[in-house]
Amino acid sequence: MTNPASGRRRTSLGLLLAASLAMSGCAMLAPKTPEQQVQAKAAEYWKARVANDYKKAYTLLVPSYRKIRTDEQFRQQFGEGASIASAEVTKVTCEATRCEAQVKLGVKTGLPSLGLGTVTSYLTDVWLLEDGAWWRFQGT
Template identity: 50%
Template sequence: MTILQWGAAAVAFSALAGCATMGNQTPEQQVEARAAAYWKARATSDHKTAYSLLAPAYRNLASEQDFVKLHGAGANVKETGVAKVTCEAQDRCTARVSLTAKPMVPGLNLPLVTTYMDDTWVLEQGQWWRFQAP
């Protein structure tokens, strides 16, 4: 085997190992990771990543530009997190998400505020996606 073939074999093995790791995760763990990625992308105005984590059914109806128009350019979110994930059915989970932001009120220096919200995730085409109503 040449060095190039060894390198290709190592890359292939690494990819398969990564798939095996994902396959061993519970639905709750998979949703937690994807919800964390979605909200981190939203907090950092990474629209492309946030949009890519939305359900294919939504992306068939709305463009990335439509998504940005709906949600704006970004928010003053300082921290995001996933507190808990509960799966109600085989194809539906709810992620309890925490968002910490600094309220922007002219003339006032307000402290950071943390709020929680429930985020729905659905299983489509073997992958978990954030549900977004059209």
């Protein structure tokens, strides 16, 4: 014969676990703010750039740029002089259809003889909302 109190505890524990999972699932489905969306997209873009994955970075650019430039043309505009060693999106501020992402870069200079190592640089990325998605603005 089973203990009724033990069965109730298992049922209560199961209900508590199910409620907890349902609540965490709702949190994951909650819409992200534009700042959170752009923070994630900008981090993805710069992760690709650090890895020299220009094809991946290219996919995050505004569709209007991708209509007139190939991924190879995008890669070629950066040259061979310096490379990005690290990138961190430090702040994102948004308006209705435009966000600015502040990015801290660690850049390896193309002149190792100067002994500069990695130099810290800062830039502002512009992200635009088009067709319900955020895209990095890239000048031509």
